Amino acid sequence: xxxxxxxxxxxxxxxxxxxxxxxxxxxxxxxxxxxxxxxxxxxxxxxxxxxxxxxxxxxxxxxxxxxxxxxxxxxxxxxxxxxxxxxxxxxxxxxxxxxxxxxxxxxxxxxxxxxxxxxxxxxxxxxxxxxxxxxxxxxxxxxxxxxxxxxxxxxxxxxxxxxxxxxxxxxxxxxxxxxxxxxxxxxxxxxxxxxxxxxxxxxxxxxxxxxxxxxxxxxxxxxxxxxxxxxxxxxxxxxxxxxxxxxxxxxxxxxxxxxxxxxxxxxxxxxxxxxxxxxxxxxxxxxxxxxxxxxxxxxxxxxxxxxxxxxxxxxxxxxxxxxxxxxxxxxxxxxxxxxxxxxxxxxxxxxxxxxxxxxxxxxx
Amino acid sequence: xxxxxxxxxxxxxxxxxxxxxxxxxxxxxxxxxxxxxxxxxxxxxxxxxxxxxxxxxxxxxxxxxxxxxxxxxxxxxxxxxxxxxxxxxxxxxxxxxxxxxxxxxxxxxxxxxxxxxxxxxxxxxxxxxxxxxxxxxxxxxxxxxxxxxxxxxxxxxxxxxxxxxxxxxxxxxxxxxxxxxxxxxxxxxxxxxxxxxxxxxxxxxxxxxxxxxxxxxxxxxxxxxxxxxxxxxxxxxxxxxxxxxxxxxxxxxxxxxxxxxxxxxxxxxxxxxxxxxxxxxxxxxxxxxxxxxxxxxxxxxxxxxxxxxxxxxxxxxxxxxxxxxxxxxxxxxxxxxxxxxxxxxxx
Numbered sequence: 001x002x003x004x005x006x007x008x009x010x011x012x013x014x015x016x017x018x019x020x021x022x023x024x025x026x027x028x029x030x031x032x033x034x035x036x037x038x039x040x041x042x043x044x045x046x047x048x049x050x051x052x053x054x055x056x057x058x059x060x061x062x063x064x065x066x067x068x069x070x071x072x073x074x075x076x077x078x079x080x081x082x083x084x085x086x087x088x089x090x091x092x093x094x095x096x097x098x099x100x101x102x103x104x105x106x107x108x109x110x111x112x113x114x115x116x117x118x119x120x121x122x123x124x125x126x127x128x129x130x131x132x133x134x135x136x137x138x139x140x141x142x143x144x145x146x147x148x149x150x151x152x153x154x155x156x157x158x159x160x161x162x163x164x165x166x167x168x169x170x171x172x173x174x175x176x177x178x179x180x181x182x183x184x185x186x187x188x189x190x191x192x193x194x195x196x197x198x199x200x201x202x203x204x205x206x207x208x209x210x211x212x213x214x215x216x217x218x219x220x221x222x223x224x225x226x227x228x229x230x231x232x233x234x235x236x237x238x239x240x241x242x243x244x245x246x247x248x249x250x251x252x253x254x255x256x257x258x259x260x261x262x263x264x265x266x267x268x269x270x271x272x273x274x275x276x277x278x279x280x281x282x283x284x285x286x287x288x289x290x291x292x293x294x295x296x297x298x299x300x301x302x303x304x305x306x307x308x309x310x311x312x313x314x315x316x317x318x319x320x321x322x323x324x325x326x327x328x329x330x331x332x333x334x335x336x337x338x339x340x341x342x343x344x345x346x347x348x349x350x351x352x353x354x355x356x357x358x359x360x361x362x363x364x
Numbered sequence: 365x366x367x368x369x370x371x372x373x374x375x376x377x378x379x380x381x382x383x384x385x386x387x388x389x390x391x392x393x394x395x396x397x398x399x400x401x402x403x404x405x406x407x408x409x410x411x412x413x414x415x416x417x418x419x420x421x422x423x424x425x426x427x428x429x430x431x432x433x434x435x436x437x438x439x440x441x442x443x444x445x446x447x448x449x450x451x452x453x454x455x456x457x458x459x460x461x462x463x464x465x466x467x468x469x470x471x472x473x474x475x476x477x478x479x480x481x482x483x484x485x486x487x488x489x490x491x492x493x494x495x496x497x498x499x500x501x502x503x504x505x506x507x508x509x510x511x512x513x514x515x516x517x518x519x520x521x522x523x524x525x526x527x528x529x530x531x532x533x534x535x536x537x538x539x540x541x542x543x544x545x546x547x548x549x550x551x552x553x554x555x556x557x558x559x560x561x562x563x564x565x566x567x568x569x570x571x572x573x574x575x576x577x578x579x580x581x582x583x584x585x586x587x588x589x590x591x592x593x594x595x596x597x598x599x600x601x602x603x604x605x606x607x608x609x610x611x612x613x614x615x616x617x618x619x620x621x622x623x624x625x626x627x628x629x630x631x632x633x634x635x636x637x638x639x640x641x642x643x644x645x646x647x648x649x650x651x652x653x654x655x656x657x658x659x660x661x662x663x664x665x666x667x668x669x670x671x672x673x674x675x676x677x678x679x680x681x682x683x684x685x686x687x688x689x690x691x692x693x694x695x696x697x698x699x700x701x702x703x704x705x706x707x708x709x710x711x
Contacts, residue, residue: 010369014376021380025387077671082618083448088596088679089693091444097435099445101460102467103452103582103676106435113448120449120673233450242435251432272433324467327450345436 078119095345100272100328104236108330109347112233118154121232125156127214127284129202130222132163133187133194135361139222139354141170148175150226150350158214162201191362195277196298196312203291210284217287220351221278223361228332228350236327238282238290240320244331244340246274257314262306263297264314266321275320277313279334279351282326290319430463442693443679447621453591455679456695459582465503468581474505475584476563476633478551479571481510482536482543486517488572488702493521493529499575499698507563511550544626544660545647552640560633567630568640569699577698585676587635589669590628590683606663611655612646613663615670624669625683626662628699631675642668 092098092110099105105112128151132140144159151157156177161169164187174180185201188194202219210217216235246254251271257264281287294315301308308314332346336353445458452458477496481489489510500506508529512518513536523529534550537543551568559566565584595603603623605615630636643664650657650664657663684690684700 010372013369013373017373017376017380021383024384078673079671080616080619085600086444086448086621088444088453088591088622089442091442092446095436097433099452099458100433101430101458101463103454103459103464105446105450105452107450111446111448112450116449116673247435273435 078116081115081119083113083115096330100324102324104324104326104328106242106328106330107233107333108345109332114229114231114233117232121155121235124215124232124235125158125213126152126232126235127158127160127210127217129160129162129198129205129217129219131194131198131201132161132165132169132222133185134164136222137163137165137168139224139356141172142225142354143222144170144172144180146226148172148178150228151230152232153229155232160205160210162198192307192311199291199298199312199315200295203288203295206284206288206291211288214284216281217284218281219279219287223354223356224278224334224351225354226350227352228348230333230350234281234327234329234333236282236325238286238320238323238325239280239327239329240273240275240316240325241279241329241334242331243274243276244335247331249274254317255310255314256317257308257310259306261304262308262314263300264308264318266318271317271321272324273328275313275317275325275328276334277310277316279329280316280320290316290323293319430460447673447677449673451673451675451677453677453679454582455681461578461580461582464581468584469503471564472505473564473584474507474562475501476507476509476559476566478509478511478554478566478568480534480543480547480550481512481518481571482534483513483540485571486512486514490519490521491574491702492571493523495575497521497524497527499577500579502578502580504581509554509559511554541656541660545656548640548644548647548661548664552637552644555633555637555640560637563633565630566633566636567628568636570627570701572704573627573699573701575699577696579682579698583630583676583678583682585631585674587631587639587672587674588629588676588678589622589624589665589674590678591680592623592625593680593683593685593688595623596680603666604659604663605666606657606659608655610653611657611663612649613657613667615667619670620666621670621673622677624662624666624674624677626659626665627701628678628683629665639668639672642672 086092093108096108097106098108098111128147130140130143140161147157147159153175157179159178159180160183161180162183162185163169164185166182166184169180169182172180183201183205188197198219202217206217218234252268254266254271254274256266256271256274258268259265280290282290294312297315297318298308298312330346332348332350334351335342335346335349337349338353338355342349443453443455445453445455447453477500479489479492489512493508496506496508505526506528508523508527510518510529510531511534512531513534515531515533518531521529532554534546537546547568555566567583567588600620601617603615603620605620605623606613608614629639631639643661646664646667647657647661679694681694681697682699684694684697686700686703690697
């Protein structure tokens with residue numbers, strides 16, 4: 001055999017074998033690296049997948065919020081944040097109660113971290129209802145201007161202004177993502193009726209539009225102004241505010257309705273707190289339920305010829321006694337500087353009364 | 365005449381074959397902790413839209429006598445009672461058991477418990493179940509799910525009315541870390557296949573523990589975590605988080621609220637499903653990268669609880685280590701470890 005011939009033929013054979021070997025080696029090592037990157041991508045895509053699933057279940061949100069009443073009901077993901085760590089052995093406030101016996105937080109300054117809460121409550125819209133009927137329209141300007149500075153800053157807000165004089169609603173400059181919606185309603189002769197029918201109006205509009213437009217509703221009095229931060233720390237399925245005149249007192253001294261004939265009746269040995277009628281709220285379904293229930297019992301009282309001693313506030317207190325709120329706001333969130341001495345336990349005053357002449361402003 | 369060439373060719377093929385085999389063996393040993401083909405996730409379970417047990421409308425609380433909450437008195441407990449994101453921290457003195465019972469009783473809830481009794485851990489089941497019968501969720505419907513590789517080793521324990529136990533066989537593993545890490549996967553698959561129809565709330569507990577005092581509806585919440593008894597008094601830099609950036613359970617130096625224990629977590633079934641699924645995906649990614657977190661699934665649990673903060677936190681009363689002296693700030697230990705020889709158990 002010719003040696004050159006031998007090598008010529010078998011060199012092709014060798015070449016093929018070597019090429020085959022190299023291809024196998026390359027394929028095998030690539031497969032491994034491909035699988036590991038695919039696993040990493042899978043874990044990332046699963047996270048986005050779960051977000052998509054949550055967004056695809058908006059109808060579930062309502063029904064699930066109905067029965068997870070005592071909890072926050074939302075566990076949204078928070079991005080990486082830097083904040084000081086909470087110390088388990090160092091309570092933030094030792095001078096006041098910060099949690100009710102049914103696990104509702106009582107919101108005082110120092111108990112919450114706004115950075116974490118803002119991250120948890122991003123992408124929500126808050127509705128604020130306020131009633132400016134007859135002469136009360138004069139309070140709107142200061143109310144809305146201070147709300148722009150202090151109320152839910154950085155979040156989307158819809159101001160729902162209920163009024164009988166749409167033309168008298170002032171135009172004030174608004175931040176981005178915030179709008180004023182003017183809702184024309186009827187007025188009543190007596191101021192007590194105006195106050196009580198707020199419940200009916202809120203419940204009607206909740207069903208008609210609030211359910212579709214906002215996540216949370218905050219129902220406020222108009223003859224007040226904001227003087228400090230009021231943010232997402234207040235948001236919960238259902239919340240009430242401690243009345244500044246009664247946070248110290250015993251339940252026997254609370255001005256509940258004490259006549260058994262009224263639907264708002266609360267016996268002397270019952271009651272947790274005296275809640276103020278001027279600051280309550282929650283998720284739209286819960287506020288709808290509250291306002292509907294209060295309106296119905298107020299109509300029942302009217303049919304029986306009785307009016308509760310503090311009108312809608314008495315009925316609100318009865319409702320919140322038997323449907324415990326998931327958060328309670330401290331008197332920082334509703335104060336009257338002219339009627340009350342400010343104690344040291346109130347580190348901030350966030351929402352305060354604007355002085356008014358009661359006789360002048362009512363019933364005219 | 366062709367024989368030498370054929371012989372040479374065959375010899376070369378043999379050489380190549382041996383080389384490929386040795387390469388395969390080498391690579392397989394290098395990736396010894398990778399079960400990549402086995403772990404490929406089951407798409408049908410992860411995309412399943414689960415129909416959860418019927419929604420419960422909230423019932424009003426019936427009128428009842430109980431003392432008025434004291435707004436301005438010194439707090440009876442020395443522990444923090446609220447996290448900075450306003451989640452309650454549950455400890456003795458912060459809640460009224462009677463009131464909570466009145467609130468939760470009418471809802472007709474069923475609470476599930478998962479425990480894993482694999483290998484030598486089956487010996488703890490009896491004591492666990494007996495103490496649970498005495499202290500866990502009295503007055504509620506309870507369903508225990510006991511996962512084991514040896515169903516015959518699980519003793520029959522007498523249960524009260526409205527309380528059930530199901531024994532579910534699972535695969536055992538030689539390495540205890542493997543058994544521990546697989547729990548997240550097993551729990552999420554179990555919820556998807558069965559538990560979402562049977563229970564409202566689920567607690568995932570370690571089996572080598574006993575209940576010592578009442579554990580009631582104060583622990584129910586959307587997503588519940590328990591603070592680890594060994595780390596509740598130390599700064600976050602000393603928490604045994606996974607500190608290698610390669611792992612998905614990595615926690616940087618300035619992050620972290622509390623170090624939560626892997627022995628107790630729970631919540632609503634839907635939340636626990638999302639949570640365990642998320643942890644399992646993190647564990648899978650780590651497997652593919654050939655890394656196992658410092659404290660196995662507890663590291664992944666802690667990582668997830670930083671970005672998905674629990675809605676309720678249980679104080680170390682609900683997860684205690686009996687070897688530690690009980691500090692005065694913890695008034696009532698409810699659930700604690702048994703003294704045991706972990707080396708022998710894990711062998």
